[in-house]
Amino acid sequence: MATDDSSGIMAVQGLVGPEIAASRITPGCNGEYYLHVGETEFGPLVTSLALHKCALIGLFCTEGFVSASRFSLLYVFEYKATVLILVRNTGGVATSVARLLPSASWFERECRDGFGIEFDGAFDERRLFLHETYPEGFHPLLKSVRNEPVAMRSAVDPAEEYPFRKVTGVGIYQVPVGPVHAGIIEPGHFRFSVIGEKIFNLEIRMFYKHRGIEKLAEGKRPQEVVHIAEAVSGDETVANATAYCCAVEKCTGTAVPDRAWYLRTILLELERIGSHLGDQAGMLIDIAFPLGANQFAVIREDVFRMNALLTGSRFMRGMVEIGGLSKDIRKEQLEELGTFVRQARKRYRVGLKIVLSTSSVLDRFAPTGIIRKSLLRPLNITGPAARASGGRVDVRVTHPYGIYDRCVPAPKPLHDGDVLSRFTVKASEILDSLDMIERLLASMPDGPVKTEPVVKDGYTLALVESARGQNLCWVWIRNGVVERYKIRTASFCNWQAIEHALQGEIVPDFPLINKSLNLSYAGTDL
Amino acid sequence: MVNALSCLLKRKVTEDPLIRDDDIEQIGRDIRREIDAVFGRSLAIRELDTGSDNATEIEINNLNNPYYDIERFGITFVASPRHADVLVVTGAVTHNMAGAARKTYEAMPSPKFVVAVGDDACDGGIFNSTYAVLGGAEMVFPVDLKIPGNPPTPKDILTGLLALMKHAGKTR
Incomplete structure (x- = not known):
């Protein structure tokens, strides 16, 4: 995010227009900007931001943020390196912006379930994360609601069941799938409307978790x-x-030692490598090519074992803390990591060659499950999925955190937007991450890995590039405790792309396309 | 024409794995023996995620990677609860999944066993007594075995399955 306040404010003013006085734009703790807007100026301002090609990357509600109003809606806009948050106060009813900015639709439904905010003019007013067994009028994120077991409705009238969009016509039939799937996979419901073999429409329903x-x-x-x-x-x-620690460190002014950021970056890249390898293996399993899949599955298991060696946990849990890391990683272990990286790169290249020189693989991968570039900004699609469709989006480049300004990855976007592009983008990212780890190991500074966190109230936004894309996190600390923790993972937005990627494809390609997008159900359902 | 004898004499084309974990091999052999004795040579597992953070699914999936390859011990993951002997449950049971979880359990033929894998499935974990979850797996159906961990490693899960086989042998 822009670091220099005056140039940042000028960039923001370029977006909002000269009618808004520069003095009203206030910088946040992590390079983002806040602008409190009245109801009359909100509509024209949002229209102007949409015309300026700003992406709505987040929209969430919080209670008691300003004294004048019970609820505040925070609209997070991104334009290149600028992040602008519009603060819109409301008593409980607000106009919808989903027709203008489609990514708002799920966000607004989320605010409605959480806080009971009604959005006038919304094209979709169905519940989102509260399924029909939750009682009417229950909004868990209200401060007046305590986090304790609730009495659920024992029976739901069929008329109150979730209304899927009805697709009718000659020869159209429905294929309902889930929430429990055939594989070892998380739960979600997919409603296919199919003509013959081709998918005419897919509607997804999430939040089972x-x-x-x-x-x-x-x-x-x-x-x-x-x-x-x-x-x-x-x-x-x-x-x-x-993402969470970054937000807390920024709003409390806790400085993180260099060595901690070097090690954090290694862990972040290891996580990316592990995740991409899992996707690639999964994609090959889904087209019944275990020879290729196992090349990657083996390296992935090695990554898990390396994680365990470095951190004591195969998922690197308990390592990142506010102010740095919970423990240092010893020199010998880092040397072992260096050896592993060199071997893994060689083995990975062998696997990649086997896969990409197999015609039956290419036949299934291209041109399957295309995501058009024109969808990226309206739906805020990020990560490898966007970079395979021509998007130049990577938080590590546009809003560098930690030491990413010193070790900038070079995203190499592809343009076809199909499964093959996503596979290939991930392949080049795995190799990039391996290179990056080697460079970091070569320049690893000595020193402490943690500073004692400062205790201070405040709020700020942090963006992190996870393996799946842009993860957004907004933290508000009040009276020394967390007042609001908002997390929006890349999957939350990227899930909506799958409905578009499936149109005209055949049902048997669904698992492949789904795997190529590698969406987290848990990260979406929260 | 292919000569059957020449096929037998040919060198195998598969590679040997780079690493052999002796512990895993030993647990695998023990499981194999128990499965042969109790389940008549094969054990069918259905996995059910009722609200995990997906780490446990990943570890269960890893049991099929070439390092563990647990099918050789007689364990298969099946696509339908109707084909399953064992239901492996991950995650605290969310209200949104409770109905589907019950249906999955009811669809299994008897005798059936349930294993809760991971801290959240064992007792609800950090989500216990909150608005969104019922608690651990035992809130919706009887649980025969709990394998704690955040998440448990593939070895922990295999060790747990061996314990289940021994338990199942006693209930015969």
């Missing part, structure tokens, strides 16, 4: 929330812990 992560964090001391952030999504443990 809603565990109340955000509410759970409230009222806890900041350091107690790190392991909650780790539980958002298992294979994004380091990314989400880093």
Whole structure:
């Protein structure tokens, strides 16, 4: 995010127009900007931001943020390196912006379930994370609601069941799949409307795994929330812990030692390598090519074992803390990592060659499950999925955190947007991450790995590039405890791309396309 | 024409794994023996995620990678609860999954066993007594064995399955 306040404010003013006085734009603790807007100026301002090609990357509600109003809606816009948060106050009813900015639709439904905010003019007013067994009028994120067991409705009238979009016509039939799937995979429901073999429409329904992560964090001391952030999504443990810690460090002014950031970056890249390898193996399993899949599965298991050697946990849990790391990594272990990286690169190249020179693989991968570039900004699709469709988006480049300004990755976007592009983008990212780890190991500074965190109230936004894309985290600390922890993982937005990627494809390609997008159910359902 | 004898004499084309874990091999052999004795040579497992953070699924999936390759011990993961002897449950049971979880259990033929894998499935973990979850797996069906961990390693899970086989042998 822009670091220099005056140039940053000028960039923001370029977006909002000269009618808004520069003095009203206030810098946040982590390079983001806040602008409190009145109801009359909100509509024209949002229209202007949309015309300026700003992406709505987050929208969430918080209670008691300003004294004048019960609720505040925070609209997070991104334009290149600028992040602008519009603060819009409301008593409980607000106009919807989903027709203008489609990514707002799920965000607004989320605010409605959590806080009971009604959005006028919304094209989709169905519940999102509270399924129909939750009682009417129950909004868990309200401060007046205590986090304790609730009496659920024992029976749901069929008329109140979730209304899927009805697709009718000659020869159209429905294929309902899930929430329990055939493989070892997380739960979600997919409703296919099919003509013959071709998918005419796919509607997804998620949030079967809603565990109340955000509410759970409230009222806890900041350091107690790190392991909650780790539980958002298992294979994004380091990314989400880093996003949370980064936010807390920025708003409390806690300086993180260099060595801690070098080690954190190694862990973040190891997590990316492990995740991408898992996707690639999974994609090959889904087209019945175990020879290729096992090349990657073996290296992935080695990554897990390396994680365990370095941190004591195969998922690198308990490592990232506010102010740095819970423990240092010894020199010999880092040397072992260096050896592993060199071997892994060689073995990975062998596997890649086997896969990409097999015609039956290419036949299934291209041109399957295309995501058009025009969808990226409206739906805020990020990560490898976006980079395979021509998007130049990578938080490590646009909003560098930690030491990423010193070891900038070079995203090499592809343009076809199909399964093959996503496979290839991930392949080049694995090799990039291996290179990056080697460079970091070569320039590893000595010194402490943790500073004692400063205790201070405040709020800020942090963005982190997880293996799946842009993870957004907003933390507000009040009276020494977490007042609001908002996390929006890349999957939350990227899931909506799958409905588009499947149109015109055949049902048997669904697992492959799904795997190529590697979406986290846990990270979406929270 | 292919000569059957020449196929037998040919060198095998598969590679040997780089690493052999002696512990895993030993647990695997023990499991194999128990499965042969108790389940008549094969054990079918259905995995059910009722609200995990996906780390446990990943470790269960890893049991199929070439390092563990547990199918050689007689364990298969099946696509339907109707084909399963054992239900392996991960994650605290969320309200949104409770209905589907019950249906999955009811769809299994008897005798059936349930294993809770991971801290959240064992007792609800950090989500216990919150608005969104019922608690551990035993809140919706009887649980025969708990394998704690955040998440448990593939070796922990295998050790747990061996304990289940021994338990199942006693209930015959």
